[in-house]
Amino acid sequence: MELRRLRYFLRVATEGSLGKASRALRIAQPALGRQIQLLENELGVRLFQRVAKGMALTDEGECLKEALEHPLHLVDIALKNVRSQSARVEAALTLGLPPTIVPFLGTRLLRRFRRDLPKLKLWIVDADSHRLAAELTRGLIDIAMLVDVTPGAKAFHSEVVVEQLMLVGPPGTLPTLRPLLPFKDLQSLTLVLPGPQSSLRTKLAKAAAGAEISIEAALEIDSLELAKQAVLAGAGFTILPPIAFVREAERGELSGLPIGDPLLVQSVLWAIQPNWRVPRSTYNEVERVVFEEWYSAVACGEWPAHWMLDLTRLSLPFRLEQPRTLPVPPALDGSDDLNSASRDQKVQRGRATPRGGLAIDPHK
Numbered sequence: 001m002e003l004r005r006l007r008y009f010l011r012v013a014t015e016g017s018l019g020k021a022s023r024a025l026r027i028a029q030p031a032l033g034r035q036i037q038l039l040e041n042e043l044g045v046r047l048f049q050r051v052a053k054g055m056a057l058t059d060e061g062e063c064l065k066e067a068l069e070h071p072l073h074l075v076d077i078a079l080k081n082v083r084s085q086s087a088r089v090e091a092a093l094t095l096g097l098p099p100t101i102v103p104f105l106g107t108r109l110l111r112r113f114r115r116d117l118p119k120l121k122l123w124i125v126d127a128d129s130h131r132l133a134a135e136l137t138r139g140l141i142d143i144a145m146l147v148d149v150t151p152g153a154k155a156f157h158s159e160v161v162v163e164q165l166m167l168v169g170p171p172g173t174l175p176t177l178r179p180l181l182p183f184k185d186l187q188s189l190t191l192v193l194p195g196p197q198s199s200l201r202t203k204l205a206k207a208a209a210g211a212e213i214s215i216e217a218a219l220e221i222d223s224l225e226l227a228k229q230a231v232l233a234g235a236g237f238t239i240l241p242p243i244a245f246v247r248e249a250e251r252g253e254l255s256g257l258p259i260g261d262p263l264l265v266q267s268v269l270w271a272i273q274p275n276w277r278v279p280r281s282t283y284n285e286v287e288r289v290v291f292e293e294w295y296s297a298v299a300c301g302e303w304p305a306h307w308m309l310d311l312t313r314l315s316l317p318f319r320l321e322q323p324r325t326l327p328v329p330p331a332l333d334g335s336d337d338l339n340s341a342s343r344d345q346k347v348q349r350g351r352a353t354p355r356g357g358l359a360i361d362p363h364k
């Protein structure tokens with residue numbers, strides 16, 4: 001069976017009509033129809049049925065489409081990388097970033113990749129950590145930063161930073177006489193929170209059960225930007241890490257107060273898909289660029305977080321311009337409690353490997 005014929009089938013299924021698919025594929029519509037007919041004859045089933053607006057998949061067609069999408073994606077990536085090696089192009093790579101990290105680190109990484117790895121074909125996916133972890137496990141994403149979400153057992157992953165969560169609201173609306181907001185005080189506040197399936201809601205529910213209180217969301221919004229707009233409009237308070245509202249804090253629009261007793265923190269992980277496709281040398285350079293930017297942001301205090309990863313486990317040495325001797329990244333206030341809180345989360349630290357590669361080495 002020809003791969004080309006299977007790709008034709010997927011295009012028709014995606015477009016919903018032979019006409020649109022033939023234009024996208026730049027082949028004649030009768031020729032495309034003939035290829036689909038040959039595929040149906042070979043399989044012995046009907047894959048499409050004609051409807052008023054084009055072509056609709058049968059049950060057998062739906063089954064085939066779902067089974068083909070991921071394997072054909074992997075084939076296309078493998079062929080592209082093999083060709084790129086002969087053309088001295090490094091590789092194609094997909095990097096997943098959560099919404100809280102994209103505004104802070106996304107532009108920095110794009111700038112560094114263009115400077116240091118100009119031949120790398122990079123695709124950045126902005127999505128919540130649950131979706132990134134699922135697509136990482138399926139092999140649709142190569143590398144991802146995940147917030148408080150552990151990927152499937154086969155994925156390589158390691159905890160990098162732990163950041164404190166804060167109650168966020170407009171200046172003047174937060175209690176300012178205390179360095180920490182007692183966790184129990186959340187029960188009396190109007191909160192704007194993500195949906196029940198989010199890792200934050202799970203964390204809050206667990207802490208609330210331990211404190212024997214109930215925490216409810218007055219408004220549920222999964223969009224980070226929309227949640228911040230709702231808080232700015234006076235809809236209530238939300239709970240975020242400091243980097244998620246850096247710009248609003250600089251403009252004097254939002255401020256934050258750490259939540260304690262128990263200390264509320266979240267982990268950010270570095271994760272790699274189990275079926276690694278790009279050359280090891282490419283991964284080493286990507287890892288170096290990402291971690292130079294990440295560590296620099298934490299070390300200078302721009303990203304308020306507690307650094308957890310042993311830097312000697314990275315594949316390549318850093319090339320930081322300033323300072324030459326790496327500083328110890330500043331921990332958040334109450335770092336002992338922070339370490340304890342991180343241990344309590346029981347975040348899996350990744351697979352142990354010898355020095356000279358992260359605990360997520362896809363080629364060991």
